Amino acid sequence: MPKLLQSTLPVGRYAYDEVDRAFLAQRVEQFRDQVARRLSGALSEDEFKPLRLMNGLYLQLHAYMLRVAIPYGTVSAVQMRTLAHIARRYDRGYGHFTTRQNIQFNWIKLEDTPEILDVLADAQMHAIQTSGNCIRNVTSDQFAGAAQDEVLDPRVHAEILRQWSTLHPEFTFLPRKFKIAISGSAQDRVAARFHDVGLIARQSEQGRPVFEVIVGGGLGRTPIVGVSLRDDLPEEDLIAYLEAVLRVYNEYGRRDNMYKARIKILVQALGREAFLEKVNAEFAAMDRSRYRLPAEVVEAIRARFGAPAFETLPDGAESLAAQCRADREFAAWVSTNTHPHKQSGYCSLTVSCKPAGGIPGDATADQMDLLADLADQYSFGELRITHMQNVVLGHVRQDQLYALWQVLQANGLGTANVGLLTDIIACPGLDYCSLANARSIPIAQKLSARFADNTLQQEIGQLRLNISGCINACGHHHAGNIGILGVDKRGEEAFQITLGGSTGDDASVGQIIGSAMSEDETVDAIARIIDTYLVRRNPGERFIETCRRLGAAPFKDAAYATV
Amino acid sequence: MPLFENGQIMENGWQTAQEGVALPEGDVLVPLSRLAEGLGRNGAGRLGVVLEPADRVESLREALPRLDLVCVTFGSFRDGRAFSQARALREHLHYTGALRAAGHILPDQYEFLLRCGVSQVEIPQGSDPAFWQAAHTRFTVAYQPSVLDEKPEGTGLRRWLLS
Numbered sequence: 001m002p003k004l005l006q007s008t009l010p011v012g013r014y015a016y017d018e019v020d021r022a023f024l025a026q027r028v029e030q031f032r033d034q035v036a037r038r039l040s041g042a043l044s045e046d047e048f049k050p051l052r053l054m055n056g057l058y059l060q061l062h063a064y065m066l067r068v069a070i071p072y073g074t075v076s077a078v079q080m081r082t083l084a085h086i087a088r089r090y091d092r093g094y095g096h097f098t099t100r101q102n103i104q105f106n107w108i109k110l111e112d113t114p115e116i117l118d119v120l121a122d123a124q125m126h127a128i129q130t131s132g133n134c135i136r137n138v139t140s141d142q143f144a145g146a147a148q149d150e151v152l153d154p155r156v157h158a159e160i161l162r163q164w165s166t167l168h169p170e171f172t173f174l175p176r177k178f179k180i181a182i183s184g185s186a187q188d189r190v191a192a193r194f195h196d197v198g199l200i201a202r203q204s205e206q207g208r209p210v211f212e213v214i215v216g217g218g219l220g221r222t223p224i225v226g227v228s229l230r231d232d233l234p235e236e237d238l239i240a241y242l243e244a245v246l247r248v249y250n251e252y253g254r255r256d257n258m259y260k261a262r263i264k265i266l267v268q269a270l271g272r273e274a275f276l277e278k279v280n281a282e283f284a285a286m287d288r289s290r291y292r293l294p295a296e297v298v299e300a301i302r303a304r305f306g307a308p309a310f311e312t313l314p315d316g317a318e319s320l321a322a323q324c325r326a327d328r329e330f331a332a333w334v335s336t337n338t339h340p341h342k343q344s345g346y347c348s349l350t351v352s353c354k355p356a357g358g359i360p361g362d363a364t365a366d367q368m369d370l371l372a373d374l375a376d377q378y379s380f381g382e383l384r385i386t387h388m389q390n391v392v393l394g395h396v397r398q399d400q401l402y403a404l405w406q407v408l409q410a411n412g413l414g415t416a417n418v419g420l421l422t423d424i425i426a427c428p429g430l431d432y433c434s435l436a437n438a439r440s441i442p443i444a445q446k447l448s449a450r451f452a453d454n455t456l457q458q459e460i461g462q463l464r465l466n467i468s469g470c471i472n473a474c475g476h477h478h479a480g481n482i483g484i485l486g487v488d489k490r491g492e493e494a495f496q497i498t499l500g501g502s503t504g505d506d507a508s509v510g511q512i513i514g515s516a517m518s519e520d521e522t523v524d525a526i527a528r529i530i531d532t533y534l535v536r537r538n539p540g541e542r543f544i545e546t547c548r549r550l551g552a553a554p555f556k557d558a559a560y561a562t563v
Numbered sequence: 564m565p566l567f568e569n570g571q572i573m574e575n576g577w578q579t580a581q582e583g584v585a586l587p588e589g590d591v592l593v594p595l596s597r598l599a600e601g602l603g604r605n606g607a608g609r610l611g612v613v614l615e616p617a618d619r620v621e622s623l624r625e626a627l628p629r630l631d632l633v634c635v636t637f638g639s640f641r642d643g644r645a646f647s648q649a650r651a652l653r654e655h656l657h658y659t660g661a662l663r664a665a666g667h668i669l670p671d672q673y674e675f676l677l678r679c680g681v682s683q684v685e686i687p688q689g690s691d692p693a694f695w696q697a698a699h700t701r702f703t704v705a706y707q708p709s710v711l712d713e714k715p716e717g718t719g720l721r722r723w724l725l726s
């Protein structure tokens with residue numbers, strides 16, 4: 001096989017070779033055959049369902065939904081254009097970025113799916129294991145390979161885990177889905193403590209990575225912060241140890257009640273010590289050499305990742321500051337939407353997919369094409385989807401930010417709200433989802449419009465507001481500093497408010513403050529909660545910190561104060 | 564029900580122990596609860612054990628050298644415990660004899676079964692053997708090691724499935 005030139009490798013993601021392409025083609029053929037068997041009746045719907053789910057195909061309220069995997073959230077400009085094409089050709093002209101760094105198309109026809117999978121395969125993409133009771137798409141840090149505080153780029157190991165988990169013979173029919181996130185920075189941006197397994201990598205003295213392994217976190221009906229099993233897992237045992245964790249889960253996880261089937265329930269039931277004992281017993285008994293991950297294999301995978309060809313630039317902070325002084329709108333955007341880069345003269349940039357009054361996470365085909373063009377022009381052809389449902393350009397020159405911002409502004413993508421109140425996460429809710437109690441999108445839009453004023457948002461500062469349409473918590477409401485949960489109140493759509501959730505190293509689960517209210521009452525109640533914070537906060541105190549210091553009582557009083 | 568092994572349809576020559584009835588002559592499969600009875604049986608005939616999904620593989624450790632067949636079972640194809648049981652029999656107990664899968668299984672799972680160490684499957688009623696045959700040759704590579712110790716393909720963790 002001819003060796004690929006470094007420059008032809010896609011930046012930030014693994015480049016397929018002939019073998020990978022052949023595998024994907026075989027997989028699409030398999031699905032085509034399954035669809036045919038379903039249509040002929042050889043497969044019952046009951047039997048077909050898990051097979052289509054393992055290809056990312058859900059049946060929703062009005063149509064099929066196809067969830068396409070974006071491993072560790074990284075896509076190339078070429079792939080983004082493919083997604084735009086799918087949105088145009090097979091959907092209604094838009095797609096929806098998810099909290100697990102994937103993209104969903106909400107209006108898909110079953111007959112079209114094999115063809116869509118072909119189109120995806122041509123762009124080295126697939127929908128494998130984006131649903132079903134298997135190991136799901138592995139997520140990672142949206143600032144991977146760029147962040148100043150990063151120890152190592154977690155995407156190489158995320159890719160190794162993607163490959164290892166792909167059609168895993170033993171773990172494709174687990175008690176329930178299994179989600180892994182991996183961070184290469186001590187600053188946890190992947191919500192490692194809210195995953196079935198969260199991995200936090202650091203560098204050992206020997207120069208190879210070691211991992212902290214956190215297990216049993218999750219949201220859903222039973223939100224739980226994961227427990228740390230060990231913080232010294234050597235790289236070469238990464239796969240062996242995960243095999244051990246999954247074997248214990250596959251054997252002992254509950255299968256009698258789907259709401260109690262996640263690994264978090266098993267870890268809670270056994271307790272950390274007993275769970276760890278079982279994992280260690282399996283780890284000791286297994287044929288470790290078979291599952292060893294040698295440094296050569298890691299390096300072989302790494303060699304298939306493209307790296308950005310940075311230019312040697314002086315730090316651009318000063319001239320950027322001058323541009324900011326001249327243009328206050330630009331300054332606001334820079335302060336919220338950029339992130340420090342390890343390479344001098346560069347920064348990472350988050351493009352907000354949450355304009356005032358918009359639908360969080362939706363992007364039109366035209367916007368996707370534009371983002372692809374901008375990635376080519378400004379960021380080595382690489383984009384990342386974030387679990388906050390935004391898009392990151394990882395490696396942008398500081399001296400090109402202003403020009404880039406103007407293009408974004410002109411196309412409705414220049415909103416300066418990353419990390420602020422209107423950077424809302426919302427699940428699809430009753431507009432799409434058959435399990436929903438309430439619509440998540442309209443209340444998100446109302447809140448987004450209510451707090452659109454950028455000066456006000458900047459004044460309020462860092463705040464995470466998350467909305468789920470039901471207890472399944474796809475919108476991570478209990479991980480939000482403020483959470484909104486859709487409930488059914490005597491047949492009416494209503495909302496409960498939770499306070500105090502957080503995802504980072506200080507992970508905590510938000511608590512419900514009181515009884516449910518209507519959509520408009522909820523929006524007003526949140527405005528009063530914010531007012532209370534503004535009045536009661538100490539200088540420099542973030543919303544979550546004030547919440548923790550004061551407890552829920554004053555906020556609860558404000559929320560239910562009748563005017 | 565017919566067996567499928569190495570691409571061939573075969574007769575199932577084994578009898579299954581019936582509850583409340585003495586073990587028959589000849590080759591017989593017993594549940595774990597009747598293992599001692601099976602081992603104590605006089606006369607000719609081979610012995611096999613049927614594992615239910617909740618059974619612990621470890622409980623076969625001592626008897627294993629005297630068994631000619633172990634059968635793991637699927638109450639539903641969605642219950643993947645039998646995959647782990649099969650793999651543990653091969654990897655932890657170093658079992659090298661015949662390993663059968665029975666119950667509600669789909670041809671789409673055939674490769675997984677093989678790679679967990681299963682050597683033969685009992686094809687469920689109404690399942691077309693042609694699908695099983697096709698499933699066997701569908702993929703040429705896999706992305707992780709298995710108890711079959713397939714030949715590494717080169718890059719990363721990949722293995723060649725068909726030698």
Ligand code: HEM
Pocket residue numbers: 058060097098099100104176177179194217218219220221258259262426427428429432433434435472473474475
């Ligand atoms: C409309 C179709 C959807 C349905 C029917 C659905 C259903 C569910 C259900 C039943 C659960 C609970 C699973 C469990 O706890 O075991 C769940 C969890 C979850 N869903 Fe969805 N969901 C949908 C859409 C989405 C979307 C669009 C996203 C991303 C924006 C999403 C992200 C998640 C996440 C992250 C969890 C996990 C919570 C955890 O890991 O503990 N879901 N979903």
Ligand code: SF4
Pocket residue numbers: 427428429430433434435436437440468469470471472473474475
């Ligand atoms: S949280 Fe509930 S309403 Fe929202 S997408 Fe998930 S299942 Fe549907």
